[in-house]
Amino acid sequence: MTTGVLNPSHYPARRAATVVQHYLNTRYGSPYRWIFLSTVHSGSAEDVAEMGRKYQLELTMQEMISNVSGRCSAELLFPGGEGQSAPQVQASCEGLHQSNTTAQEEAFYQQHRASNNLASGNDIPDSYGHMEPSVKPFWQLGGVASSFIMLRESNESTLYNMAQVANFTQLETEKDQLRFNYHVLLHEMISQEIIHWKLLVTWSPAQGVQVLQTELQPKCRHCEAPPNTTN
Amino acid sequence: MMLGLGSVGLVLLSLAVQSGHGAQDSAVWSREETTERNYYTRYHNMSEITAWMEQMKRENPDVVSSMVYGQTYERRNITLLKIGLSSTGRKKAIWMDCGIHAREWIAPAFCQYFVKEILRTYKTDTKVNEMMKNLDFYITPVLNVDGYIYSWHNESTRLWRKSRSPGTGGCTCYGTDLNRNFYANWGMVGVSTDCCNLFYCGTKALSESEAWAVTDMLGKMREDILAFLTIHSYGQQLLVPYGHPNISAPNHDELMEVGLGAAKAIKAVHRMDYTVGTSPDILYPFSGSSQDFGRLIGIPLSFTFELRDKGKHGFELPEDQIQPTCEEAYAGAHHIITYAHDKVFYSYAATVTATLWTTLLAAWVSSAILL
Numbered sequence: 001m002t003t004g005v006l007n008p009s010h011y012p013a014r015r016a017a018t019v020v021q022h023y024l025n026t027r028y029g030s031p032y033r034w035i036f037l038s039t040v041h042s043g044s045a046e047d048v049a050e051m052g053r054k055y056q057l058e059l060t061m062q063e064m065i066s067n068v069s070g071r072c073s074a075e076l077l078f079p080g081g082e083g084q085s086a087p088q089v090q091a092s093c094e095g096l097h098q099s100n101t102t103a104q105e106e107a108f109y110q111q112h113r114a115s116n117n118l119a120s121g122n123d124i125p126d127s128y129g130h131m132e133p134s135v136k137p138f139w140q141l142g143g144v145a146s147s148f149i150m151l152r153e154s155n156e157s158t159l160y161n162m163a164q165v166a167n168f169t170q171l172e173t174e175k176d177q178l179r180f181n182y183h184v185l186l187h188e189m190i191s192q193e194i195i196h197w198k199l200l201v202t203w204s205p206a207q208g209v210q211v212l213q214t215e216l217q218p219k220c221r222h223c224e225a226p227p228n229t230t231n
Numbered sequence: 232m233m234l235g236l237g238s239v240g241l242v243l244l245s246l247a248v249q250s251g252h253g254a255q256d257s258a259v260w261s262r263e264e265t266t267e268r269n270y271y272t273r274y275h276n277m278s279e280i281t282a283w284m285e286q287m288k289r290e291n292p293d294v295v296s297s298m299v300y301g302q303t304y305e306r307r308n309i310t311l312l313k314i315g316l317s318s319t320g321r322k323k324a325i326w327m328d329c330g331i332h333a334r335e336w337i338a339p340a341f342c343q344y345f346v347k348e349i350l351r352t353y354k355t356d357t358k359v360n361e362m363m364k365n366l367d368f369y370i371t372p373v374l375n376v377d378g379y380i381y382s383w384h385n386e387s388t389r390l391w392r393k394s395r396s397p398g399t400g401g402c403t404c405y406g407t408d409l410n411r412n413f414y415a416n417w418g419m420v421g422v423s424t425d426c427c428n429l430f431y432c433g434t435k436a437l438s439e440s441e442a443w444a445v446t447d448m449l450g451k452m453r454e455d456i457l458a459f460l461t462i463h464s465y466g467q468q469l470l471v472p473y474g475h476p477n478i479s480a481p482n483h484d485e486l487m488e489v490g491l492g493a494a495k496a497i498k499a500v501h502r503m504d505y506t507v508g509t510s511p512d513i514l515y516p517f518s519g520s521s522q523d524f525g526r527l528i529g530i531p532l533s534f535t536f537e538l539r540d541k542g543k544h545g546f547e548l549p550e551d552q553i554q555p556t557c558e559e560a561y562a563g564a565h566h567i568i569t570y571a572h573d574k575v576f577y578s579y580a581a582t583v584t585a586t587l588w589t590t591l592l593a594a595w596v597s598s599a600i601l602l
Contacts, residue, residue, distance in 0.1 A: 009506045011513055018542075036543060039504070064543065127336075127389045128274055129549030143543075161542030163390065185390070187545055189466075190515055192429040194390050220387075 006043040006055075013043040015159050016055040020074040022151035022160070023089035024061060024096075029144030029209055031108055031137035032101040038062040038069055052080035053156065063099045065140070070095030078156050086152040105205045108137055115172045122167035138180075139165055141209065145201040146184050148211040159189035166196070177202035177210075183217070196220075271344050272554050274336050276383045280372050283343065284312055291350055293317065294363065301444020303377045304396040309444050312346060315367035316353075316360075323575060324455045325568055326530075328371040328445065329462040331409045331521065333378030333391045334546045337538050337556055338462040342372040344557035345564065362572050366457070369448075374441055375409055390546060394439050398426035407433040410461075411517060412442040413524040416475050421517025432519050445521060449528060457571035458532040459525035460564055465545050466537035468514065469493055469507045469563065472526035475518050476511035480526050480533075483509075489532060489570050493563040500559040503539065510535075532571050536560060 006013040014037075021037045029035065041058040048054045054077050062069045074091035112119060124139045125131045131139055142165040150160035163185040171179040182199045196217035202210045275283065288295045294314055301309040315322060329342035346368075353363045373379050377395035381388050393406025404427035411422045417436035418424075425431060437443045449456065471486040473479070480486055490507040497505050506513050510520075514537075525533040539548055539556045548556065 007512075009508060009513055011515065014513075036541070123386045125544060125547045125549065127383075127386060127547060129544055129547045129552070161545055163545050164547060187390075187542075192392060 003045055003047060006045055008040040008042055011159075012045060012156065013040045013055075013057065015154075015156060016043065016045075016076060016078075017057055017059050017074075018159055019076055019087050019151065019154045020057060020059060020072065020089055020091055021061065022147040022154065023074075023076075024072070024091060024093070025144045025147035026151055026209070028097070029140075029147060030101060030105055030203065030205070031141040031144075032065055032104045033099060034064045034140045034143050035061050035096065036064055048077065050080075051077060053078045061093060061096060063096055066099035066101070068096060068099045070097075072096070084153075084155075087154055089151070102205070109178065109203075109205050112170065112178055113173050113176075118170040118172075120167070120169045121165070124165040124168075138168055141180070141201065141203060142168060142182050142184055144209050145182055145199050145211050146186060146197070148209075149184075149197055149199070149214055150186060157190055161187050161189070163187040163194060174202075177204050177207060271340075271347055271557070273550055274340055274553070275343070277373060277376060277380050280339060280343065281310070284310060284372065287312060287346060287350065294350070294353070300448045302440055303375075304394055304440060305377045307376045307380075309371065309374065309376060309441060311369050311371040311448075313367055313369055314346065314349060314363070316363045318364070321455065322367045323365060323457050323572075324452055325366055325368050325458050325460070325571065326449070326452075326456050326525070327368065327460045327462065327564070328374045328521065330371075330373040330379050331375050331441075331461060332463060333375050333382040333393070334389065335462075335464040335538075336382070336546065337464045337548050337553065339373045339379065340553050341462055341536075341538060341557050341560050342370055344553075345561060346370055346372075348561055358569065361576075362568065365576055366568075366572060369452075371445075374445065376441075378406070378409075392429055393431065394441060396439060399434055402426035404431075407431050407439050409439055409441050410463075410521060411519040412437060412439045413519050413521050414446065415520060415523035415527050416473070416478070416518035419518040420475055421515055422519060430517070436519065442521070446524065449525065449530075453528045453530065456525075456530045457575060458534075458567055459522065459530045460534050460536060460567065461521050461525075462536045462538065462560075464538040464548065465540055465542070466514070467503060467505045467539060467541050468535075468537040469505055470510045470514065470522065470535035470537065471508065472533050473518075473523050474510045474516055474520050475523075476516045479509075482531055486532065486534075489567055490534065492570070493534075493566040496562040496566040497559045500562050501555050503559055505563070532567060534567060536563065 002012050017037050017040045024035045039060040043057040045053055045055045057074045059072045060069055061072050070093045072091050072093035076087050076089040078087050079085040121135045124135055143162050146162040166183040166185055168180050168182045180201045182201055184197050186195045198215040199211050200213040284297055288297055296313050297310055299308045299310050329338040349359055353359045375394055378391055381395055382391045393408050395405055396407055398404050408430050411430055411432035414436040418432050422432035423430045433439055469490045471490055494505040494507050522533045522535045538560055
């Protein structure tokens, strides 16, 4: 494993930087704020005795909806030893919160708060990368919610992205939180696997995104049988 | 002479392009041109791509022919388009294949765009014209035909990657990773022997008829191929050989220089960053790839393109990104192909010129001494 100064375009820095991305989304993400890694400027890694490997990174992150970019300094620890333990991340960013999402979030919240018209959808985006504009905030919320899982599951040999929201269903609003069941497909780049997860997600402008339950779905082996393809 | 509307449209099209790179708006389009432009902003299933190949041949009989050079597991044809101005002698070649991995739909879309673009510009662009004279382009729009068709079946098959050959020896999953099946350090790193795994490298090297077809063609043409480009998504990267962490290509520095030049050309189009490096450095180690095989048999410039995006949409890249992705990838491919072409055709001329000057100088010096 590389120790010392990291090459910003090599994979160790990029994998660690993506973990920072997931962390930032769990802290600051919403249906109208979804953060992605833009550039790795510099990084270093070192072994910490009894604890694991610690990375320091200088990054630029970009908020996808407003296109606002911000410079971030981050430190993360991939715990060593037995058992699967989530990475620990600290990050401070300048400028990312400049995107003013309050009005949009409030409008979305009010629109969906009453339980007489619960939203749902599937295959977002579809095979062609399309989605209806009205469904986009649910896709973005799915991406942010997925970040909780992606952060928890990340290590130095993974690189996660959300591939698709397979489906989502809105549940009754409870304690002023919008609530949803999500089924998401995650793409793990290093194994190239598509991994299915179900999540119970809540959100409000005040409380942000919370993920109350997650459930790994078994790989669908029987789905691989050849269909009658004539194309 | 009476010009048909289509011809006028073509003239206006080429004028509009020459006046500004990428300009799409100001020219007057005929209905034919409009349809054609909309065509290259959508994904197409295998029947449509097959019909399109026939159309390319029909519309450009002097420069386009096709070749079936193998069969998939499910007995479908693997077809390439051979594009170039005909000549009497043996020509040098450029190889491009798309869609080794089924779910990477932007890759076949790029192959189609590339063909369209060189056919559109070879009569008016002096560089493309020169390259079409000196080179033949061998372009396979979809290599993994079975996998591609399967990925079009419904939403649950959209993210299929491998071929569609069945597992053996009691393993019930389908598919081999075609990009691990080539005879290039086969089975050594970044692979799995579990047929359910996404990196399953097959029962042996070239167990897959698709990999065998490419190997067979490259073997016949190896001395003539100047550049080998294999197109994938996603990640925005240009990978250079080898996938094995302990093996360097003999011309690694050249590959990096050309790759970085291509990335610069890509960035100039729509400001997208593409990272350049060996796979073990910037992605992960792996062996048995088509790119490694290309370099191993002596093709000097062998690149893997990983097109847009970086994970926001991943494999399901929206159709409104097809055009900009293809434009930037074309700029990158053009850079590599131009380098490969000029290295052979200008370096020869440069050598001849240098020899001529040396001879003249020697003659002048000796004549000066005599005087």
